[in-house]
Amino acid sequence: MAADSNRSTGRRVPHITLMLMALFLVGGSLGLIVDWPAGPANLDWGVWLMVYGGYVYVVAAALFYVKTGK
């Protein structure tokens, strides 16, 4: 059974996930050097978006890959 699943499905390249990875790396790097305005709770918006938002992005992107395989 396991061997069948290894052999029969072919190999699909997950294009959308690869693009999400590129966005994470390139967008993330650029986002780190922006001068962000002050935000709530004595933190600037950069910390909210790039740190706490970054975790949400990664979890959502991983779930997308698991659900769609794309």
Add this chain to the structure above:
Amino acid sequence: MEAAGQYTLILGVYFALMMGLGVWFNSRKRSRTDYFLARGKLGPGAIGFSYSATQMSGSSYMGAIGTERTFGYNFSPASVSSAAAPWFTYVLVGDRLRRVASRVRCHTLVDVFDARYYSKAPGRWAAMIMLLAFIPLIAAQLKAAGNTFEVLLGIPYLVALGLFGTIVILYTVIGGMEAVAWTDMIQGSIMIVGFAVLAPTAVIAAGGFSEMHRQYGEINPGSIGLIGTMPALWVVSSFLVWGFFQIGGAPAAITRFLIPETDSTLKKAMVYSIAFSSFIYVCGTLIAISSGVLLPTLDRADLALPTLIANLMPPVLGGVIIAAVLGATMSTIDSILLLAGSLVVENLWLPRRNSETDEATALRVARVSTLTIGGLALLMAIEPPAAIFWIVTMSFTLMASGFTFPLLLGLWWPRATRQGALVGMLGGVAAGVLWYLAGYVLYGDMNSFIGGVWPALVGPLVSLALMVVVSLLTAAPPDDVVELFFADEVEAVA
């Protein structure tokens, strides 16, 4: 009962349970494959937790929290990136590696290199680089555990080191991969509960989320934003390094991809792994920032976590959380030791034997080599050369520089050749080491990098360039190798 007595009791019960599991699993295994991989015997939860627990290590709890306490949100992008590491590795490497492992007999990444690069040379060099990097990596974990015992139990560092080191090395020698993966899941669950309690407690003690950040910003004004204490290139390169380059930088964790037999198991394992990592890193950031407020004068950053636990938690609860931290440490050590034992037997000892070797003899050699490497790391931990996080970073740099692109291109690019892989591997390691040395020559400190650019970024990029150029200049790989590794495209097209 005094606090130290309660900590001792809880940790004693915990370690006894883990040792019991090791003995029980030992009675079930029959072969080297069972010992090293437990292929097909583990579910997605066990694999996912095991990957993350191995990847995060005691350094994540002791070293990284201490580092994040010092550098604040300048360091947090590295934590986000670390949480993304399972995403990169599962998608870019995991599925392909699992498929290859179903066709080629593989116990370690070196076996994959041997098969892909139709030569023993890249694999042997990879084994030597890994063994070189593993000893300080294990020593860093032992130091983390020794520091924890030192603070909470009040016992001397060397006694703590000997006690913990002996337990974890014996446990690994006895148990093998199935025991390691199951105990990883148990330890992962304890970590979630422990951090779920400690993080909000510490934030409340620091005055609440908003007030904690106001105070932290006053104490460390350069560390409350993304850039300030550290230069932009330091922050950006740490962000790049700790996610994507764990593809090559964490070979012990990558071994988990050789376990599952189906695609769905692997995908579910990824979800467990990322959810677990993200939760732990968010809690870690809150704990680090709160410790900057609550312990502003602490001079050894590595002691931030155990000191916070000792100050904020009742001993029974603190003991459980410390069990979680030691679980992470133990998890990393046992996974690395297993891989090191496997490398010595499968890739260095067995290939030099002319006669057939029976399973029992090979398993005995695996255990003796695991014991030897663990013993060497224990010796190094007696007088460690730097803070935990920076020792781990040096080991990580060697492996990320040497393996990321030989592995990635080997699985995705049919044109990658043996010569390209070997030059890329050695050139990447040399570039990473030279970048360290250049920083040392210029600044007198191994942890200060030219322009703030981490060696673990420079090494892999040099490796990539060398590997592509040399591969294109040398003869293409044999057809049977391309067929073996890229057969799915052929089938998909057909």
